[in-house]
Amino acid sequence: MFFITGLKVRENLRVTMDEVLKNTTLDEKISIVNKHLVMLNLTVGADKYAYEISRAMKQQVDIARALVIRLKILQMNQRFRKLDALTRSKLQRQVLDIWENKRQAVMMITHNVDEAINKSDWFVLVINGSAATIEEIFEVSFPHSRDQPAM
Secondary structure, eight states, X not given: OOOOTTOBHHHHHXXXXXXXXXXXXXXXXXXHHHHHHHHTTOGGGTTSBGGGSOHHHHHHHXXXXXXXXXXXXXXXESTXXXXXXXXXXXXXXXXXXXXXXXXXXXXXXXXXHHHHHHTOSEXXXXXXXXXXXXXXXXXXXXXXXXXXXXX
């Protein structure tokens, strides 16, 4: 997780856009930041520094940073592994909501089979090792919206 020391969550999101969205006005950037703070339930921590927010909130800020610069693919490398089960479930639901509402492409790297099945349309089984290889590609046939207990 990357935070610019001395900047609050809201400022970190805006500064993230400065290099990528150079033709966007300050008012537009502020609007984009505010929209994503609401989308990821970060309004309560928007004016806090990195050391004042929880690990889960830092994960949400990372996701927001990727979304505000409008990446074509949101890459998440074991994003939820250090979170407790309740927080993990909440953040996974937020990512699914983003995907379902924005149709944002998400590539998730995980060691959690349940996460792979419940949070994807297809997943790739990779065999570990120095010469890692793709073992098999699976299509997930469960319809959206996926609720794990219902499955």
